[in-house]
Amino acid sequence: MNIRTENLSKTYKRKNSSPVFALRNVSVEIESGQKTAIVGPSGSGKSTLIQILGLMDKPTSGKVFIDGKDCFLSDDNFMCRMRKENIGFVFQFHYLLADFTVFENILIPVWDRKNEYLKKAETILKEIGILERKNHFPNELSGGEQQRAALARALINSPRILFADEPTGNLDRVTGNEIENLLFNISDQNSMTLILVTHNEELALKSDRILKMEDGGIK
Numbered sequence: 530m531n532i533r534t535e536n537l538s539k540t541y542k543r544k545n546s547s548p549v550f551a552l553r554n555v556s557v558e559i560e561s562g563q564k565t566a567i568v569g570p571s572g573s574g575k576s577t578l579i580q581i582l583g584l585m586d587k588p589t590s591g592k593v594f595i596d597g598k599d600c601f602l603s604d605d606n607f608m609c610r611m612r613k614e615n616i617g618f619v620f621q622f623h624y625l626l627a628d629f630t631v632f633e634n635i636l637i638p639v640w641d642r643k644n645e646y647l648k649k650a651e652t653i654l655k656e657i658g659i660l661e662r663k664n665h666f667p668n669e670l671s672g673g674e675q676q677r678a679a680l681a682r683a684l685i686n687s688p689r690i691l692f693a694d695e696p697t698g699n700l701d702r703v704t705g706n707e708i709e710n711l712l713f714n715i716s717d718q719n720s721m722t723l724i725l726v727t728h729n730e731e732l733a734l735k736s737d738r739i740l741k742m743e744d745g746g747i748k
């Protein structure tokens with residue numbers, strides 16, 4: 530799936546203080562299957578951009594088109610469906626639910642039809658290398674295993690677009706690189722569109738494209 534933005538802006542207004550212009554007129558096109566690395570200094574708008582592209586937040590102005598469809602013109606049902614059917618998201622912090630096992634956490638995005646996904650969940654866990662941890666609770670996992678589980682959860686719906694916002698920011702370099710490479714290779718093998726915020730220069734160089742952000746814009 531391809532994504533296009535038109536003059537995307539996001540302003541955070543706060544009481545008794547000046548507004549923050551987190552995104553300023555970003556117009557960008559990301560082709561289907563393209564691997565894009567977003568880089569830039571802290572506060573430059575990387576998370577704000579991918580949260581809007583992933584339909585998790587709304588812009589102050591501007592448009593996002595996914596496969597030509599004007600997402601924010603559509604109703605919330607459309608956005609929910611788009612997220613559920615086509616989008617996967619991995620965050621810096623895993624956000625696994627503490628009272629659910631790894632296996633259950635992975636099934637949460639498809640909970641209403643979870644019985645159809647049991648086999649798939651096993652296959653993904655195996656591919657990601659944590660099948661033997663499937664019955665562990667999140668606090669019974671290492672940091673790297675937690676992020677692997679979060680990646681598995683993002684993949685359960687076979688997303689056409691995978692977003693990852695510094696998915697290994699909390700991990701040591703070696704573990705982080707392993708997981709980012711895994712994420713990159715899985716999205717590559719499945720022809721997913723990948724949009725990855727990363728500080729991993731090697732991986733950024735391996736991607737099809739690097740978007741450099743600075744002060745809310747693309748440099």
Ligand SMILES: Nc1ncnc2c1ncn2[C@@H]1O[C@H](COP(=O)(O)OP(=O)(O)OP(=O)(O)O)[C@@H](O)[C@H]1O
Binds near residue numbers: 569573574577
């Ligand atoms: N909810 C909010 N309210 C007010 N300002 C915000 C809010 N969220 C982010 N900002 C501001 O918007 C700007 C962009 O933030 P964003 O999180 O997109 O940066 P980033 O490039 O992801 O940074 P980092 O590398 O540190 O994660 C920052 O100046 C930040 O302080």
Ligand SMILES: [Mg+2]
Binds near residue numbers: 575576
């Ligand atoms: Mg960020």
